[in-house]
Amino acid sequence: MASRRSTRNDNDQRVTFSRPLFIALLVVSGALIAFDRPASRSDAFGAFRAAFTDLAAPLLELGAQPIRSVKGIGPYFRRQGDLAEENARLRQQLIEARYWEDLAYRQRDRIEIYEDALDVETPMIEDRIGAWTVADPQGPFVQARLIGRGLEAGIRDGYPVINLYGLVGRVYETGRRSARVLLLTDLNSRIPVMADRSNARAILIGDNSDYPRLEYVGRAPDLQEGDRIVSSGDGGILPRGLPVGEAIQTRSGEWRVRLYSDQAPVDFVWVWPYQRIVPPDQEPDETDLQLPPASLPVIVEPPQTDAGEAEAVAPEADATVEEQP
């Protein structure tokens, strides 16, 4: 029968479960919980977490290798009978895709011409950064994936993450060689989206279920079952038009989204470097940028006989503006 002693002898070896240490660790744990809340996490805690995942990433990657090598076994045996049919269907889709590919190139060229003509500046989307999932923590507190690339590969907090089918989530914790991706299904995920057909706006809110909710859709939203939901780009958090999923309506009338990214396990993903659009009130000071103000008129000085006088009228900044096309 168990006794109430805090220490005991285990044969010759004294085994201690030190009560003061135990209490001290309880206090430390409580303090960590209080100070490491996701909503108000300090930079120091964030940096510590990122450094730890950096250290753990190679080990986790090692652990993920055997899993990755057997991941195809289940579907392989299950789908053997359907392979021929699927192959024929894919060939047909490939033929159709070639037409769309050609069309996409032509549309891209046209858009470039229009954008040049209109002097429209679209958010810059650079080359995608590929990364493997090295950890897939499952639990009640966070729905996230750890990927095996970080700051060294050019990944930064807030960058969107997609897989072959659609948007997976956003980067929210970046280490040097690893980064954590907050999934769209996580409790803390909030993404501005819209229906591709009607441009009806909504916020996609994760609730740990497989089908995140569409909130703030208005009283009579212009949504239909099966509407393609894409990122709206509102707030500049994400680029516009990233495929998210399909709208579905529950029996209670609530709108939810069946995520495209769920069509396959999130294994290999792409991180899209994306420069967030900064609102004017949050823009850095113009003096920091060392750029001439665009609204100032270009001063073209007539030739002066007195060099000192000309220098006083036409400052160097304006001379720089004059050179701009």
Added chain:
Amino acid sequence: MRKPTDRQSPWLAALGCVLSILLALIMQAAPTRLVDGVNIMPTWPLVAIFLWSGVRPQFMPPIAIFAIGLTQDLLTGAPMGVWALSYLIAIAAFRFRGEDGMPRDLPPVILRFAGTLLLAHGIAFTAGSFALEQMADLQPLIIEIVATLLMFPLVAYLVLRRRRGGRTGFIGG
């Protein structure tokens, strides 16, 4: 009667303890969803802590339990301290005391582990909800509890069998 060689391999046992804990932590965070149909993961670190604190209590002082819990927090992205606190309290409440340590029969071990598991997850749910400032998702916790309860007897059986077999150098007697 114990053989003289029984107690000659504390380093081997310590190595086994470290490796099993490491394996449990990696499995907890591993991308097992990649394998078709494997979406449920038992709480392996708690299984390892519980069994090692039963067979080799000297390997599981509070600081080790805290470190394992904290590592799990960091690996899984949970707020720091949630699992550390849960494991500390649960193991302190349900650990095997007395001269004999863990009994050699399976039912009392399973029963005590069930208590540990429920208490740990209850504390984790409360602490996690506090840290997230909203109710944590109860469903994955319940699934984890069920999965762990289903898997634990097998692991415990193997450990107890090894203990009964008298090969105490590795796991302990």
